[in-house]
Amino acid sequence: xxxxxxxxxxxxxxxxxxxxxxxxxxxxxxxxxxxxxxxxxxxxxxxxxxxxxxxxxxxxxxxxxxxxxxxxxxxxxxxxxxxxxxxxxxxxxxxxxxxxxxxxxxxxxxxxxxxxxxxxxxxxxxxxxxxxxxxxxxxxxxxxxxxxxxxxxxxxxxxxxxxxxxxxxxxxxxxxxxxxxxxxxxxxxxxxxxxxxxxxxxxxxxxxxxxxxxxxxxxxxxxxxxxxxxxxxxxxxxxxxxxxxxxxxxxxxxxxxxxxxxxxxxxxxxxxxxxxxxxxxxxxxxxxxxxxxxxxxx
Numbered sequence: 001x002x003x004x005x006x007x008x009x010x011x012x013x014x015x016x017x018x019x020x021x022x023x024x025x026x027x028x029x030x031x032x033x034x035x036x037x038x039x040x041x042x043x044x045x046x047x048x049x050x051x052x053x054x055x056x057x058x059x060x061x062x063x064x065x066x067x068x069x070x071x072x073x074x075x076x077x078x079x080x081x082x083x084x085x086x087x088x089x090x091x092x093x094x095x096x097x098x099x100x101x102x103x104x105x106x107x108x109x110x111x112x113x114x115x116x117x118x119x120x121x122x123x124x125x126x127x128x129x130x131x132x133x134x135x136x137x138x139x140x141x142x143x144x145x146x147x148x149x150x151x152x153x154x155x156x157x158x159x160x161x162x163x164x165x166x167x168x169x170x171x172x173x174x175x176x177x178x179x180x181x182x183x184x185x186x187x188x189x190x191x192x193x194x195x196x197x198x199x200x201x202x203x204x205x206x207x208x209x210x211x212x213x214x215x216x217x218x219x220x221x222x223x224x225x226x227x228x229x230x231x232x233x234x235x236x237x238x239x240x241x242x243x244x245x246x247x248x249x250x251x252x253x254x255x256x257x258x259x260x261x262x263x264x265x266x267x268x269x270x271x272x273x274x275x276x277x278x279x280x281x282x283x284x285x286x287x288x289x290x291x292x293x294x295x296x297x298x
Contacts, residue, residue: 027266029061030070030079033146035177037113037197037291038083038258039063044288048281049274057270065176067150068098075103080266081274085115085150085195086233086257087157098153105264109275113197113291114255116237117158119217120184120206121191131217132162137169140190143183147174155193161227177202185209197258197291198243207244216244219254233257 029046032038039061046061062079064070067088073079074092087097095102119131125140126133134142144166145151152174159166166172173180173189180192181202194202206214219236227234237255241248260278262271278285285292 024058026058028079029081030064030073032066033176035202065146065149109260112258113294115258116255117253118194123215126215135164142170143173143175143180143192146176181206211246216251218252
């Protein structure tokens with residue numbers, strides 16, 4: 001069934017159980033920008049949960065700037081569930097990185113799909129084809145992500161671990177994924193950092209227009225070892241040919257887990273029910289976004 005048909009079916013199911021929903025407690029799942037992977041998967045998960053007539057709660061998915069904002073929303077109890085990059089879960093729990101105060105009230109529910117690094121650069125500036133090519137920039141405009149987003153902070157973490165002097169080498173821009181793709185197509189930036197589960201809408205959009213004029217940079221084994229020194233979260237990850245339009249060669253990048261987390265004041269029964277519904281309906285989620293096809297119960 002086409003994706004749009006699946007979504008309409010989910011909406012119909014949701015409408016059919018409107019009376020029951022009105023009597024349930026509603027929890028908020030905070031996701032990410034609409035051009036990434038968190039948002040469509042989060043919306044699908046919330047719709048599946050809310051459409052379950054036997055469920056004792058409903059779930060509302062909201063868009064956000066990504067992992068950093070999601071951690072703050074959990075802290076302020078404006079959201080009770082969140083999809084975040086694994087490194088943000090570690091930073092939040094320990095009070096490290098960009099998160100100064102520990103949030104020891106957070107709990108992990110499940111690892112989800114891999115968050116795949118997409119460091120994109122205009123092909124005219126590519127020499128080795130690896131992420132170290134970013135160290136050769138000389139004032140060109142490069143986007144690490146929306147300001148204070150998960151993409152920005154993980155991008156900074158990776159560049160610093162690789163010894164890339166981005167503050168002096170880049171003219172930094174701050175945009176969400178979709179806006180970054182448009183800016184690159186228009187020639188307003190030379191590259192962008194778009195970490196997400198493939199295929200990423202923004203990367204697909206850019207490849208469709210730019211074709212061989214853009215390159216998703218590889219990570220060497222040495223570079224992966226370097227970024228794993230403090231938090232051993234990343235592994236090599238291959239994007240096979242055809243993942244994106246006009247992509248003829250495999251891309252050997254890196255990936256770390258995305259995780260579904262929750263505040264510890266949400267009852268164990270609610271967490272159990274959500275976990276059960278997630279895995280029982282995995283096939284439906286996998287039809288909505290192919291990034292979730294890497295999720296297995298084992």
